[in-house]
Amino acid sequence: MSKKGPLTPELLRKIDAYWRAANYLSAGQLYLLDNPLLRKPLAPEHLKKIVVGHWGTVPGQNFIYTHLNRIITKYDLNMIYVCGPGHGGNSIVAQTYLEGTYSEIYPNVSQDAEGMKRLFKQFSFPGGIPSHAGPETPGSINEGGELGYSLAHAFGAVLDNPGLVAACVVGDGEAETGPLATAWHSNKFLNPITDGAVLPILHLNGYKIANPTIFARISHDELEDFFKGCGWTPRFVEGDEPVRMHQQMAAALDWAVREIERIQQNARTNGDTTRPRWPMIVFRSPKGWTGPKEVDGLRVEGTARAHQIPVSVDPEHPEHLKILENWLRSYRPEELFDRNGALIPELQELAPKGTRRMGANPHANGGLLLRDLRIPDFRDYAISVPAPGEVEGQDMVELGKFIRDLLKLNLEARNFRLFGPDETMSNRLEAAFQASDRCWNADQDSRDDHLAPDGRIMDAMLSEHMCQGWLEGYLLTGRHGIFNSYEAFIRIVDSMFSQHAKWLKVCNQLPWRQDISSLNYILSSNVWQQDHNGFAHQDPGFLDHVANKKADVVRLYLPPDGNCLLSCFDHCIRSRNYVNVLITSKHRRPQWLTMEEAIRHCTHGIGIWGWASNDQGCEPDVIMACCGETPTLEVLAAVTILHKYLPELKIRVINVVDLMKLQPHTEHPHGLTSEDYDSLFTVDKPIIFAFHGYPTLIHELTYRRHNKNLHVRGYKEEGTITTPFDMRVQNNIDRFSLVIDAIKRLPQLGNRGSFLIQLMKDKLIEHKQYIFANGVDLPEVRAWKWNDGKGIY
């Protein structure tokens, strides 16, 4: 049975048998409810009534996994397996079952006939497991339901893990997605000394759901040029004859491991961080390899028909049962499993041992390796605020100093990175560059600022997809990170966030999945001040998107000033298993709270700002609520006007930092009880609520609250390049419009109200005339200070 190659006939035979075992278990998961070892003739009652799952990618992945096991053992590799193709769940489940990890985690699914029966039944079955390599799958950090993120996850995993190799199987369907297409360039951000290696294996399976794949249908030269152009050295393993393929694959993997070792040794011995050409493998095998060749006269193996279920068995096609039985028996289970249903010892020996097994590698259950960050005391970065509004500051600039020291304190531990799509400087986190450079391992030149192969700021690739994918990979392998982005363009990764939130939700139900660090978004350059950007850069809807996810996973913070931002941020980076979203300001803004007040305010998440209110000791006439830095500013300016012209009007100012406080406590753990909400907002007084995002989100969150006298202003998709204040005017969230809003709900004011409304309308006209002539805001708006810093009382 041997052909030329590195495998001895003995090893070749065993590897092929192991592969057959994996294929058998993978196919069994699709079909079998009973008779797991086929010790009886296959009968309809042994089959699932509905067979749902996929076969196409499975035998190829089983082949790859089996061969990776060999090199792990041979070279004592610390390797994880990233399963890119969407539908290979049964392959990874089969492999981790064979190597023993599956039964260790799920003892019920034991390594015997009874356990095998359970293994088969649970797959794609109610109460069972999904057909992707989801969180339930040992060794997985990439579900693959939504495609395109495997390579970014693999790179995120090996950052700061110099001993780790991430073998990443990229599906050729997945390879057509945008995120995967640009991920090949991640090799420009890898430091061969301090990071590990990614070994991409492009699985040229030939077909997607219903179509051939592009990479399978271009010339060999184009394929080779493409990967060389992306900076890789590709090696091809192609064919359909198992023996030849085993030898080719073994040789290719030996080569790849030696290349990785050569590169790393050179880099680490000589301190040479020059970007190497890392090895990769192009693995071309037939889709649904070893499955039924033909069904009903149509070719199946090697076509898109092998994508899901290669042969469906139902009462109308009794002959299909025989096809299925022949197929399953072609793996000769009787040679592979012993009397009890366990894998025979000589095959068991092929699997790596202990945590070298890819299903048991702790990096793929990153919480096992998670160490706390060293965190400076955020109070040390406090902005001194002698009185509300007396000083100005730039929230993000101040936060940058905290992040700078956070970077510094964890430089040695190498377990914290800052991510962003070329926007870290624009988002005003410039102080961070005092602590670390940007990570960059393409060519450099004398004009460059802060670029280094060892940089910890992952900011030099213009791709939100890569920032998100790398960060997810980094977090899932037990480290910490932050993603800073423009608020509008975070929507580019809406669906990646969703998948991560779903992953976290499922992990929360799996006791063996250890806690990981939260995914923290800092969204700046927000909708309210764009200057040279305008309409295309305005979208506060990520808040809406996140708010739809499971309450035990998501947290939304809108700090009104720098001290609140510091306090919230400190809270976020200490948290586990959440997605935290921070909406921040990068422009000069008045500062409202001392650090002590900020901590108290952020701890409550919502509160009355007594210093801006004059309803002490009585029910207010009106509640002016604000959430977000710009709404806070405008509400306070509106309150100044109201206090001045209508001093007897009792106003309560409420600021919301933690958006989920608005939801009932029955829906979100942060939500206020009905009593607490009513005591803040009353049950019937008018609430003028100025909100950072789309007004509908406030309606949605407060839907069940008693006080329906709620009037929300927020972004209503108006705006282009204009002045900061005019953006607010265009969306009716400016001070003048808020005053009008309030008075309209206070008919008791009579003529005095009408007078003030007219005054406000005149102001709005004056504003428009002024900006069209001068291009800047009215001097009185620019010069406005909260009661000139003197406080009201």
Add this chain to the structure above:
Amino acid sequence: MSKKGPLTPELLRKIDAYWRAANYLSAGQLYLLDNPLLRKPLAPEHLKKIVVGHWGTVPGQNFIYTHLNRIITKYDLNMIYVCGPGHGGNSIVAQTYLEGTYSEIYPNVSQDAEGMKRLFKQFSFPGGIPSHAGPETPGSINEGGELGYSLAHAFGAVLDNPGLVAACVVGDGEAETGPLATAWHSNKFLNPITDGAVLPILHLNGYKIANPTIFARISHDELEDFFKGCGWTPRFVEGDEPVRMHQQMAAALDWAVREIERIQQNARTNGDTTRPRWPMIVFRSPKGWTGPKEVDGLRVEGTARAHQIPVSVDPEHPEHLKILENWLRSYRPEELFDRNGALIPELQELAPKGTRRMGANPHANGGLLLRDLRIPDFRDYAISVPAPGEVEGQDMVELGKFIRDLLKLNLEARNFRLFGPDETMSNRLEAAFQASDRCWNADQDSRDDHLAPDGRIMDAMLSEHMCQGWLEGYLLTGRHGIFNSYEAFIRIVDSMFSQHAKWLKVCNQLPWRQDISSLNYILSSNVWQQDHNGFAHQDPGFLDHVANKKADVVRLYLPPDGNCLLSCFDHCIRSRNYVNVLITSKHRRPQWLTMEEAIRHCTHGIGIWGWASNDQGCEPDVIMACCGETPTLEVLAAVTILHKYLPELKIRVINVVDLMKLQPHTEHPHGLTSEDYDSLFTVDKPIIFAFHGYPTLIHELTYRRHNKNLHVRGYKEEGTITTPFDMRVQNNIDRFSLVIDAIKRLPQLGNRGSFLIQLMKDKLIEHKQYIFANGVDLPEVRAWKWNDGKGIY
């Protein structure tokens, strides 16, 4: 001044002068409020108080545009310009002003000193124009605020436009995004006979906002390999010395045009559709070329410092005024513009004439070319429905037949395509393949189905980004199309949709932008039935996302059955300037309405289903509302149970097809008035509302309605691989849970209600036990038919 190359000294001099004129106007837009021709010494009062905009990409783009003008005239090309780099607005504005288009569209911005002053003032100024190539910019079909879509737009534009060339400048920052990275492969979907050509010009500007770009910092070999691997023939134009660069660029463009002509002539003469290697240009020039070399001792030209404003002039830096003046005068405006401020005639001659000018090309204002579709009568595809629920059908299969004939009827006009990411078959539009193949121009083999270079179904690339980008390009150039996708994964293009919706909103305010066909989404494989997919494939939130956009642009339809789907679809494909979203079912489902009833129901968008209600002539006790195919099914099943056990209970069944009916008519043109809403939903009776998506969306839309006795069920992020019915149970939207919901709001039922609740709870337990044992739903659930097809009365 001449160096070797195709340009005569005379032409070289003129082209350089034209380029200088464009650069002058581009810089002028950034800075000048007055003194547009610098006929006086530059003084602070001539400057904008706040200077916002970008310079980095501008001179390179001006260079490219000027040279494209030359080849347009030389070869009489029909060419449009797609501006990829994010911030080149002032370049395109300057160029279209020079060629005369700008003043034709905006007569106030005339080609004289006064007009130039207006041109300068309006840029990035309140009441003026944005700094991107937005809808306001003549000749633009790609705004570039969010990056990555230029190449897909360019390909969409040339599909079925065999005479068109789309010159597409790709920014090297943009080139790092996922969507752009995969867009290079669009050449596998171009038919050289019936489609036009895309000429990509990669602008290697060297830097993004703050970082170098990857493509600028890999070796020449890698760059060349990369593009060869993507199937292009790249030619390099590199340098910083204008004269040499003019000659190089002229030669390169001559080559590219001849290559395109050679390829097209061969294909068209010989009927040879073999995928050619199309030409492309890599254009490397310094960022901020010709701008200030150095400011404050720091290098600016050729660095990221040239990205935005290369020199800021303010009272603290009086010397910067001189730098600015020297820079502006370096273009020698006095040589370029005549006494009146118009471009001198010898330069005017360089611009193409009439609609050959890229700013005036009708393809870039596609509504000018829009022709109505030939549309079959959708009534011909009606499903016969003798009584509600009596027959079953697959909505998407039926729609497929309509789309098949739609494809057929418009084959000759070549102005309609169907787009999808490898899911058209899975979404059950299989009949469409009877009318056309899939578009595919990579290699083929004998196992392939329905692939052809001339196919009109753009389904063979697994990339939602490409489907969306191609379709946008196709629509913006005056054609029609549909995008079918899995509901969950349409979120991959959340942000692309947003940008398109924003584009449409602005176009609605520009009288010269002609109406274009709506962007139609058919979202199937929806959240409620995933079979082998599960949690990762469940996300109905695109509805929420779309609902946040401007009401005059977005429409959301959830047809409950096949006839309603046909009726809604027919409406959508006839509409203009909208984004229409259709949420559909692909599985076998009971059919409810005859075609006549469906038309009436869809025309109203919402209505009482009298045949399922028993409240005729009186106020109902409870309203059972449903929106979406699965909620409709379960509400009707719940009503059957309620009718059976509580026959005297007066139930009103309301079905919602057009989701925006729920919003007040003051917020959305489709919204119901308060009176109409109240007459349907009453002001206080309990409403049990089963909704397809997240329940919060219904709360949000109905926030201002009187009846607050509303209880919404929908998707609450629960589900994995399980049975269809169990998905509903997990989210409490199943019939048993809905009955419990209703009874809880009807305390007057007393013990009889409690009894029924207990019965329902028993059913839920029975259900769980049954599916865990059998893997399929309870027989009674599978067999359920609406009152056995007999109707209730």
